[in-house]
Amino acid sequence: MSDKPSDSSSNAGPIFLVGALAVAGTALGVVFFAADEMGESITYFWDPTQVVEAGSAAIGPDIRLGGMVQAGSLTWNESDQVVTMTVTDNENSLSVRCEGAPPQMLREGIGVVVEGTMTEAGTFDCDRLLVKHSNEYKAATEDMTAEERKALYKTVEGYEGL
Numbered sequence: 001m002s003d004k005p006s007d008s009s010s011n012a013g014p015i016f017l018v019g020a021l022a023v024a025g026t027a028l029g030v031v032f033f034a035a036d037e038m039g040e041s042i043t044y045f046w047d048p049t050q051v052v053e054a055g056s057a058a059i060g061p062d063i064r065l066g067g068m069v070q071a072g073s074l075t076w077n078e079s080d081q082v083v084t085m086t087v088t089d090n091e092n093s094l095s096v097r098c099e100g101a102p103p104q105m106l107r108e109g110i111g112v113v114v115e116g117t118m119t120e121a122g123t124f125d126c127d128r129l130l131v132k133h134s135n136e137y138k139a140a141t142e143d144m145t146a147e148e149r150k151a152l153y154k155t156v157e158g159y160e161g162l
Contacts, residue, residue, distance in 0.1 A: 045113075060117060062117060064113055067089045067093075082097065083099075115127050
């Protein structure tokens, strides 16, 4: 037997290095996995011009399309529960098809955000329809003129000329 005491510190260096590499490798794996998963769940926000410019690259991925509902384009088929409209950014326009009941505030000339996918047929198939609106809420007051009241009421969906 040797008279020298055992030096346990001489084995600590390689063990520490292996442990540090294992921790670093695990951390890198988690980061790459999270980035990959996050990339698949990202929904890009585009306007009609960006979709048109992207061409075939716009077909397939989830997109949030933002724009205005073009005048004369909004149709609602109540029996089939299908809304069709044209969304425009005043430069380009896209046909949009949504299934399900539309939001009550949906009308022509209002801003919308539709989430869905562009099809090869050139129609945007909508999974979710959001209506953009002003955060200005005004109540009619007694000192308003008849014309001011009419202008205010016209912002209400279903206004029939009260």
